[in-house]
Amino acid sequence: MVAAMTLPKQKVAMETVELSVSYNGKPALKRVSLAFPANAVTALIGPSGCGKSTLLRCLNRMNDRIPGVEITGKVMLNGEDIYARRVNLTRLRREVGMVFQKPNPFPMSIFENVALGPRLHYGLRGRALQEVVEDALRKAALWDEVKDELHKSGLALSGGQQQRLCIARMLAVQPRILLMDEPCSALDPISTQKIEELIVELGKQYTVIVVTHNLQQAARISHYTGFLMYGELVEWGETRQVFENPTRPETEDYIRGRFG
């Protein structure tokens, strides 16, 4: 069992405490305690089925809806357990945004995709709303490509553009923590590179937590890396240290490509 892994002097944005998840009695995550440093990119790596996506989806309670799921332990955000009773899911998800593996733009215009969140959460209209939409699209590095066709359907964009649209949609809600579940795995290499650059850029202002099965990607974009296997957190630390000087043999094997 790995004890809570925190680095000294690093401000923590979010923290899991003894977090366990099972689906229909089958454990998927076993007592994971992990602190995510603020304003940095943390990568979660590990072989398929290791629980990294499960862990990510616990951080904004997207697992709640799955039938047969059982979650124990805590996830602390701003000194509160987000699994405590009477937690407002809307408030939680306003603060903790998420993009998915497959881009999922809504079947509406580019503008509407991004405007939906700020309109419903903050009641913005008119000029103020337009500014927020533009700002979000700029932050997602999509503005220049779509500024003349904001009324066009979000589904008319390419896969990589769609994913950046989803990122813009998330940013428009003004979250502090961004969860990304294998955001590039459905994209071509050039789109992947753009998203990676974007993640690095976002990591300066946001707390970014990225699940990836691509080790090189984790090495390129993250400051911190957590390695999971069979639902357990095996190793956690600064990315360079995890990759160059892992403390556990399983990590070393995985990183050297001996399995997974």
Next chain:
Amino acid sequence: MMNAVQSGSVRTGEWESLAARQDARRARKNALLTSAFGAVGLATVLLVLGLVAAIAYHGAPTLSWEFLTQPPREGMSAGGVGPMILGSILLMVGAFLMATPLGVFGGVCLAEYGERSRLMRLMHASVAALAGTPPIVYGLFGLAIFVLKFKLGVSLLAGWLTLTLFCVPSIVLTTEAALKTVPAALIDGGLALGLSRWQTLWRIALPYALPGILTGIILSLGRAVGEATPVLFTASIYYTTAETTLGWETLRQPVANLPYYLAEGYRQPGVVPERLIWGACLTLILLTLLLNAGAILIRSRTRRRYLW
């Protein structure tokens, strides 16, 4: 098959001929099935086209502006079917206004809560059974409840209520089915954005499912407007020579309508000339075709707006 080698009892040179035999078999099967399906498809289309063509052939000479707008004259033996068309449209509009909210709401409930609750599963089964219930049953129910029990009499209002009952089950089912086609990824996207369940439903799922829902509503209305039996004892009047005047009192009066006119008119040979029956028949078909065309138009427009 250059690099195929010996494997099991198949020798190196044999792969090619084995594959050729399978290819020939596949080609034969393809040709057979293609022609079989083609023939059946063609037969279906011809059947429908033939039916419509026959009705158009007999009915078209009768069709005129006068026929479509004027009331019957000379003891139903001349004149037009204006009041019948008006009555059919009135019945349909009322049923549309009442059945749409009920049906869509029911479908939303089933789609949202359907899988988890036993009650909703029971409701789904009941609604499906109701959708398959013969229209005459609705007619008799309407007679017993609306006409007699609620003392509405044979009236437009009783017809609306009966047709509403008739339309609601199929609208519920098509709404539910349309909502179930909404990709889970879109729902997840809405929830992850912090939208509530209802906001996700209202902003994302319903717009996505809208073309399917509208098609379901229109098809259901198309079926309702052509049915004689739900309005047979609840709303219909046959013998009209006066032009209908619209007002509040219309609600409590019976209305003429095309399907009932067809049924009664045909049962009284010698009174209503055959050409009038054919004309009314064609009119009814055109009315339903118009509705279906509307459905297709709405669907393609919304689809263009949302998807392309």
